[in-house]
Amino acid sequence: MHxxxxxxxxxxxxxxxxxxxxxxxxxxxxxxxxxxxIRRFAGxxxxxxxxxxxxxxxxxxxxxxxxxTSLKFSSWAYRIVHNETINYIRKHNDKKTVGxxxxxxxxxxxxxxxxxxxxxxxxxxxxELSEKVRHVLATxxxxxxxxxxxxxxxxxxxxxxxxxxxxxMGTVATLLNRAKASFKQLALENxxxx
Amino acid sequence: xxxxxxxxxxxxxxxxxKPKPRWQFVALRVLFWVLxxxxxxxxxxATGIIMSQLAGVEWGFVHFVGxxxxxxxxxxxxxxxxxxxxxxxxxxxKSFEKxxxxxxxxxxxxxxxILVLSVILGVVSHQVRAxxxxxxxxxxxxxxxxxxxxxxxxxxxxPENGIIVGEIIEIDSDxxxxxxxxxxxxxxxxxAEAVFKGCNDPEIGMGAFVTGESVEKGDFDAxxxxxxxxxxxxxxxxxxxxxxxxx
Numbered sequence: 001m002h003x004x005x006x007x008x009x010x011x012x013x014x015x016x017x018x019x020x021x022x023x024x025x026x027x028x029x030x031x032x033x034x035x036x037x038i039r040r041f042a043g044x045x046x047x048x049x050x051x052x053x054x055x056x057x058x059x060x061x062x063x064x065x066x067x068x069t070s071l072k073f074s075s076w077a078y079r080i081v082h083n084e085t086i087n088y089i090r091k092h093n094d095k096k097t098v099g100x101x102x103x104x105x106x107x108x109x110x111x112x113x114x115x116x117x118x119x120x121x122x123x124x125x126x127x128e129l130s131e132k133v134r135h136v137l138a139t140x141x142x143x144x145x146x147x148x149x150x151x152x153x154x155x156x157x158x159x160x161x162x163x164x165x166x167x168x169m170g171t172v173a174t175l176l177n178r179a180k181a182s183f184k185q186l187a188l189e190n191x192x193x194x
Numbered sequence: 195x196x197x198x199x200x201x202x203x204x205x206x207x208x209x210x211x212k213p214k215p216r217w218q219f220v221a222l223r224v225l226f227w228v229l230x231x232x233x234x235x236x237x238x239x240a241t242g243i244i245m246s247q248l249a250g251v252e253w254g255f256v257h258f259v260g261x262x263x264x265x266x267x268x269x270x271x272x273x274x275x276x277x278x279x280x281x282x283x284x285x286x287x288k289s290f291e292k293x294x295x296x297x298x299x300x301x302x303x304x305x306x307x308i309l310v311l312s313v314i315l316g317v318v319s320h321q322v323r324a325x326x327x328x329x330x331x332x333x334x335x336x337x338x339x340x341x342x343x344x345x346x347x348x349x350x351x352x353p354e355n356g357i358i359v360g361e362i363i364e365i366d367s368d369x370x371x372x373x374x375x376x377x378x379x380x381x382x383x384x385x386a387e388a389v390f391k392g393c394n395d396p397e398i399g400m401g402a403f404v405t406g407e408s409v410e411k412g413d414f415d416a417x418x419x420x421x422x423x424x425x426x427x428x429x430x431x432x433x434x435x436x437x438x439x440x441x
Contacts, residue, residue: 020206
């Protein structure tokens, strides 16, 4: 296993093209990140997110020859996962997506993950405030929520987001500003001081 | 190895899934570039034809076509080509967007560049008469288009509104010529009291816009005559008249 840690994504792609067993290395490298992204973005349960990711990995494998080495593999993989997640949501018509304010123990909501990974939980220590943040994020439109997730939780730069969403960087910046403004507006309406 | 990775790998093996060959992706990318180039080419042809058709319109006479200038102007616009140009613009934009890194550019920039490119190429195609050739080919091979253009030309033939257009086929006297109208009717045009716009020397083979009054069937008293024809005139009458004014 250790030998794979040194290898770049491009090298792993080349290996996977030669031997399908090697594709497992790429999956191992990205599984956790991509699962987290799906759950943060779409608020899917662990089980549903895994279904989406499984399909996405199969798609990634089928399209390995389409990977453009001038891009980051991660951006390319996120792009495929993004599409697969949207397809899943459309197909299931939100049946398995959850409101972020849900208390269903089987479902980890987006805000739970957000809180566990960001300073939001530190800033909003009190449970009451935490609930409000949760509500605010849950009510954000999906495209705003996604761009906030990519920028602030996945810590991606504009260029990577542009490659994932297939939008020009200027549009990404605009969308991000709108998402932030929308979040702040909703926060105000919910008497939330951040 | 995680459960998920095992499951994916298992499915890959079980279903004999293989990565699609690289050539398929390359072919797809090439296809989008080809579509883009074809769209820009057709767009520039459309622009060239629009320019030719607009250049061929006798703007001083359009009020005879529609009753007033505004309606006349709207009636003579080459709508088919404007719509076609819009479609090529859309197709070129969509094809470009689907190229490898097309998404990185703003739609407004891409559309602007395609527009500029189409206009430049359109001017060139108009100048070198490639657009004319393209349109002639359409008129020869696409009956519906030919009929449509005949209809558009026919709009200029409106004796009730005081305008007739056609080719001079005979010079009867110093003040009368015989006009074979674009609708096929023969008119004797009396130019005794007419003002000639541009050149004033009608000759057989020239085209003529004549305004005035239809005195009886086949006779027309002209008050204005504009002799037309030659290379710079295109639709609605381009290529119909062999002689250029002043030749």
